[in-house]
Amino acid sequence: MIRNNQKLSKVKLFFKSKPVRKAAAQVINFTIIGDSHVGYGNGLSIYKSLLSKAVKTGNKKFVIFGGDNKHGSTGTAADVDYKAFKDVARGILGPKNIPFKASIGNWEDNTRVLFKRYLGNVLGQMNFPGTNGKVKYVWLDNAPGKFSFASINLLKKLDPNFYYIIDCHWPLKVKGITVDPTHVLSQNETDHFFNAIPSNVRNNVIAIFTHHAHTFYEKLTNIYPGFTKTKFYVCGCSGAYQCKCNSSGCGRGYYEAALTINNNQFDLTVKGVKS
DSSP, X not given: OOOHHHHHHHHHHHHHTSOOOOOOOEEEEEEEEOOOOBTSTTHHHHHHXXXXXXXXXXXXXXXXXXXXXXXXXXXXHHHHXXXXXXXXXXXXXXXXXXXEEEOOOGGGGGGHHHHHHHHOOSSEEEEOTTSTTSEEEEEOOOTTSSOOHHHHHHHHTOOTXXXXXXXXXXXXXXXXXXXXXXXXXXXXXXXXXXXXXXTTTGGGEEEEEEOSSSSOEEEXXXXXXXXXXXXXXXXXXXXSSOOOEETTEESBEEEEEEEEEETTEEEEEEEEEEO
């Protein structure tokens, strides 16, 4: 006869033999394309070549375009340049079902109506593809060298229940930045940006991507007081206009990024790919 305590032991043994599996880490690969300046020289062909290369491998889930997507054209010429930019993006990304979003740059500040027609709103927030809504993508308008009121207001309303990746065209003035100071926001505008983000959201800002300076730069720790986990990047140019070269090569190219989510822990790795 099997006693009750023997039955209980068998039940315990049964449950011990089936350990709970941990959820596998999720990796979302995406690409960040800098200043393309379509309409300047052979910028369109360079942009097309770099974008094709950027999404050829790695199962990319999203593409960020950082502004100055077209050059200094206005009127009919600007319409042609915006259309050419969007046609290339759709032609390359559409068949792969890769969504994209573009920020507005300083060279596009005077063609906002056309920017909106072809590339959508100049600022906003959306779910970052592949993250099941856990991560939000925020793009901001600082095209004239300062943040719009609406951009600052958006930052003030960020929700601590989510994590964020932010993009804007002009680089912030983070401590120790080596980017040309004429292509970096003032300290006042930088403070305006960081102070607008609620204190309970600051450790939820995973990364900030910026552009404009036509070079690659990164600062991975202590970019600003209170932002202990945020990584900061400046993305090189992706066109023909003023791609600066030095002993280490040229600033033309793009970033490849991988966002890893593991039990609500987030890790971002970013690699600059130079052409």
